[in-house]
Amino acid sequence: MISPKKALSSPETTTALAEQMIVSRSFWADARIRFFRNRMAVVSIFMLFCLVLFAIFGHALATWSYEEIDWSLLGKIKTEGGPSLSNGHYFGVDELGRDLYARVVQGSRTSLLVGFIAAILAVGLGATFGAIAGYYGGRIDQIIMGAYNITLSIPYIIFFVVWQAFFGRDLIQMILVMVIINWTAGLLIVRGQVKMLKNREFVDAARMLGMSDFKIITRHILPNMLWVIIIYMSITIPETIMYESLVSFLGVGIQEPNTSWGALISQGAGTMTFGTLWQLAFPAIFFVIAQVSLYYIGDGLRDALDPKER
Amino acid sequence: MSLLSVQNLNIRFSTNDGAVYAVNDVSFDIAAGQKLAIVGESGSGKSQIALSVMGLLAKNAQTSGQVMFDGHDLLTLSNTEMNKIRTREIAMIFQDPMSSLNPYMRIERQLGEIVEHHEGVRGAAQRKRVLDVMDAVQIPDAKNRLRAYPHEFSGGMRQRIVIAMALICNPRLILADEPTTALDVTVQAQIMKLLDEIQRDMGTSIVLITHDLGVVAGFCEDTLVLYGGRVMETARTEALFEAPTHPYTRGLLRAVPNITDPSETLTSIPGSPPNQMKWPEFCPFAPRCPDAIAACHTTLPVLENGRACIRSVEEIA
Numbered sequence: 001m002i003s004p005k006k007a008l009s010s011p012e013t014t015t016a017l018a019e020q021m022i023v024s025r026s027f028w029a030d031a032r033i034r035f036f037r038n039r040m041a042v043v044s045i046f047m048l049f050c051l052v053l054f055a056i057f058g059h060a061l062a063t064w065s066y067e068e069i070d071w072s073l074l075g076k077i078k079t080e081g082g083p084s085l086s087n088g089h090y091f092g093v094d095e096l097g098r099d100l101y102a103r104v105v106q107g108s109r110t111s112l113l114v115g116f117i118a119a120i121l122a123v124g125l126g127a128t129f130g131a132i133a134g135y136y137g138g139r140i141d142q143i144i145m146g147a148y149n150i151t152l153s154i155p156y157i158i159f160f161v162v163w164q165a166f167f168g169r170d171l172i173q174m175i176l177v178m179v180i181i182n183w184t185a186g187l188l189i190v191r192g193q194v195k196m197l198k199n200r201e202f203v204d205a206a207r208m209l210g211m212s213d214f215k216i217i218t219r220h221i222l223p224n225m226l227w228v229i230i231i232y233m234s235i236t237i238p239e240t241i242m243y244e245s246l247v248s249f250l251g252v253g254i255q256e257p258n259t260s261w262g263a264l265i266s267q268g269a270g271t272m273t274f275g276t277l278w279q280l281a282f283p284a285i286f287f288v289i290a291q292v293s294l295y296y297i298g299d300g301l302r303d304a305l306d307p308k309e310r
Numbered sequence: 311m312s313l314l315s316v317q318n319l320n321i322r323f324s325t326n327d328g329a330v331y332a333v334n335d336v337s338f339d340i341a342a343g344q345k346l347a348i349v350g351e352s353g354s355g356k357s358q359i360a361l362s363v364m365g366l367l368a369k370n371a372q373t374s375g376q377v378m379f380d381g382h383d384l385l386t387l388s389n390t391e392m393n394k395i396r397t398r399e400i401a402m403i404f405q406d407p408m409s410s411l412n413p414y415m416r417i418e419r420q421l422g423e424i425v426e427h428h429e430g431v432r433g434a435a436q437r438k439r440v441l442d443v444m445d446a447v448q449i450p451d452a453k454n455r456l457r458a459y460p461h462e463f464s465g466g467m468r469q470r471i472v473i474a475m476a477l478i479c480n481p482r483l484i485l486a487d488e489p490t491t492a493l494d495v496t497v498q499a500q501i502m503k504l505l506d507e508i509q510r511d512m513g514t515s516i517v518l519i520t521h522d523l524g525v526v527a528g529f530c531e532d533t534l535v536l537y538g539g540r541v542m543e544t545a546r547t548e549a550l551f552e553a554p555t556h557p558y559t560r561g562l563l564r565a566v567p568n569i570t571d572p573s574e575t576l577t578s579i580p581g582s583p584p585n586q587m588k589w590p591e592f593c594p595f596a597p598r599c600p601d602a603i604a605a606c607h608t609t610l611p612v613l614e615n616g617r618a619c620i621r622s623v624e625e626i627a
Contacts, residue, residue: 026459027414201409208364208404209424209475210396219423223414 031227034304041300044293051290055112058105063088066102067257073097083278092278094264095271103259104282110171110260112290115241118178122240123233125179126187131217133187134194141191148184156181156243161252169255178240185239186232193225227305234298238291245287261287312339313515314363314400314483319375321358321367321539331586332358334539335375337613340515342482347518347526347547349562350536353583356519360485364402365392379483398428401476405488407468411460417444417471418456424478443474446511447504466497470504477508483515490525502529523566527551535559538584538594544616555616555623557601593620601626 035041064070070089073081074097081093091100133144163177197203198221206216245262247253249269254260261283268280321333333355340346350356361367363377363384377384379400384392404410411420421440425431431439437456444452447470460468469489476484486505490498502525509516518530526533526547534544535558543556554560561579568574581598584590593599596606601621611618619626 201404201406202412204366205402205404205410205472205475206412207366208396208402209427210393210398211427212393215427220412220415224412 031304035300038300038303040296041304044296044300047289047293048297051108051286051293052112055105055108058108059102062099062102062105064099064102066098066106066259068099069097070099071097078275081276091282092276094267094279095276100279100282103264104286107259107261107264107283108286108290110254110258111241111244111262111287114171114174114178114244114260115237118175118182118244119185119233119236119240121175121179122182123186123229123236125183126185127190127229127232129183130187130190131194131221134191135198135213135217135221137195144187144191148187151181151184154181157247157250157252160247164252169253171254171258174244174254178243181243182236182240185236186229189228189232190225193228194221197221197224231298231302231305234294234301238294238298241287241290241294261290313342313344313379314340314517315376315378316359316363317376317378319359319362319377320373321355321362322372323368324370324372328587331589332371332539333362334590336536336539336541337375338534338541338544340483340517342515343509343513344532345509345516345518345530347520347530347533348536349520349523349526349533351521351583353586354536355539356521356536357487360402360487360517360519363400363485364396365389397424397476397481398479399481400483400485401479401481403469403472403476403484403486403489406492407465407472408492410472411468413460416457416459417463420460420471421474421478424475428479439478443478444471446477446508447471447474449474465493466500469493469497469501473501473504473508477512477514480512481514483517485517485519487519488521489518490522491520498525505529523551523562535562538590539586540590540594540618541613542595542618544613556619557599557626558595561598561600593618 059065070087070093073087073089073093077093077095077097081089081097083090083092089099089101091104094100094103129144133141159181160177163180164173167173167176194217203216203220206220211219241261244253244260245265248260248262249266251266254263264283265280265287268276268283272280316339317337319333319336320331323330323332336355336359338346348356348359358367358371362371362373363379365384365387367373373385375385379395382391382395384395387395415423418437418440421443422436425436425439440456441452444455449455449467449470455463460471463471469492473489489505490501493501505516505518506529508514516530518526520526530547532544533547533550535542535550535556537558542558543550543554545555550559551563554563558579561577564577565579567576579598584594584597591610592608593602593606593611596602599606603621605620609620611620617623
């Protein structure tokens with residue numbers, strides 16, 4: 001039997017104690033815990049996950065391809081083209097007799113792809129310019145802010161139409177033009193953050209340590225404002241999907257045979273008066289689910305990441 | 311030969327309200343292994359001297375004079391050239407350990423990044439360097455603290471990390487800009503003791519910048535007293551405390567309580583620090599000086615035998 005005093009000072013106990021004392025919880029670990037406490041955000045993550053799975057693997061469940069026209073239903077779409085399990089058109093058919101389920105899968109793919117890629121690229125671009133403007137200030141700042149103000153004054157739908165008239169209307173052009181219109185996303189907020197952070201003492205310390213500007217921005221300033229960029233990204237993704245749907249709804253976006261939520265909603269709205277409501281309802285439901293869950297995720301991220309909310 | 315030689319350093323800031331003469335005609339030398347204190351009140355330009363040595367002055371600053379280090383004039387070097395000297399040759403310890411550490415970086419990264427950047431040391435060798443320097447600044451249980459974040463440390467421990475950051479590349483000169491101001495008194499003593507030991511072990515020169523005369527008393531061999539951006543007096547620390555020869559130093563010392571003489575009344579220096587918007591044409595301390603004569607308001611004293619005062623020591627005794 002060892003005496004209690006001896007046991008307390010034994011190396012095993014001290015290391016065990018030391019390990020207990022230093023349970024290092026990082027900012028991100030903290031944020032994760034807070035995020036998963038937010039029930040709406042967790043439900044939204046799940047919904048979005050399902051939506052992404054649907055967009056990727058949805059075709060596997062379809063009995064019809066999105067190009068095939070079901071000739072047997074032509075002419076009687078209003079009466080027999082509705083959602084039905086027996087003929088394999090789970091969401092019914094569209095006005096041309098194509099399987100709406102396959103079309104919605106195809107549209108989800110396009111919309112999510114454009115939304116995520118364009119938003120991430122746009123925020124990345126905006127954040128880069130914002131960081132440069134904020135860090136260097138002076139002439140560079142003036143030039144970037146000038147470009148920002150000019151971009152704001154361009155009516156984006158007209159720009160969109162003109163761009164697509166020149167360069168065509170495929171998916172790549174769509175993403176490209178979305179990035180160009182949205183490059184200002186996050187610029188102001190990142191510029192402000194950098195302006196604030198660059199005067200902090202740890203940035204002076206990094207300069208004292210002989211770090212280059214690039215290293216200071218990427219290693220010292222960026223981690224301190226990553227939460228801002230992430231929140232901004234989560235707001236920009238649904239916005240981009242909204243933009244994309246808006247221009248597609250107006251008929252200048254994604255072209256046949258490709259489609260997107262906006263284009264499908266537009267077609268559904270066009271035939272609404274004939275009583276084929278399902279053609280509007282299914283794409284609209286998917287669009288709404290995506291928007292709502294993306295906004296709730298953004299909200300949850302803000303609550304979890306904003307240091308002031310703690 | 312001296313390690314760092316500052317000659318006739320002037321620092322002027324151009325602001326919207328006109329020029330501010332922050333540092334005027336300051337000269338001093340530091341030999342290898344020497345400890346020098348620069349003492350002055352707020353706004354006397356002491357921090358600006360350190361920043362000019364590091365090449366970190368604000369953009370609106372104009373300098374003249376020379377800061378010679380190793381045969382180079384640091385004032386004329388480009389930023390890229392300075393980056394090679396920063397930390398490797400001259401390192402700086404900042405005042406506030408709460409804000410001079412990156413809150414999002416683990417301690418290991420924070421320290422390891424420096425050796426990686428300057429010496430390309432990575433992996434296990436880098437970790438060893440980090441542990442060594444953490445041992446040198448006497449952080450207990452260093453191994454378990456590698457993965458900690460700055461907010462998990464106390465103020466004193468954080469200042470030790472900041473000192474470790476300055477030490478990790480074995481610089482020849484350390485500029486300590488009020489290293490103990492943000493700490494409480496017991497921790498202050500520990501940190502000063504630590505700096506003293508490091509200085510003795512590694513033979514580093516230290517410039518200690520402070521407004522706290524108590525910190526200087528036990529630490530530095532030499533002291534330089536600044537007022538209004540000018541050197542008022544420079545002497546061996548003991549001599550300065552025993553028999554200050556400049557009216558300003560006397561005023562400063564009279565404002566510090568003395569434990570051996572409880573009957574002594576503390577007196578403050580009347581008036582307020584000088585307006586530095588004008589180039590000083592006469593002694594900047596003259597308006598507040600109890601010993602000032604008419605000539606003090608018209609002539610600018612030069613630093614002779616370690617004091618800048620036109621009146622002799624005997625006259626003002």
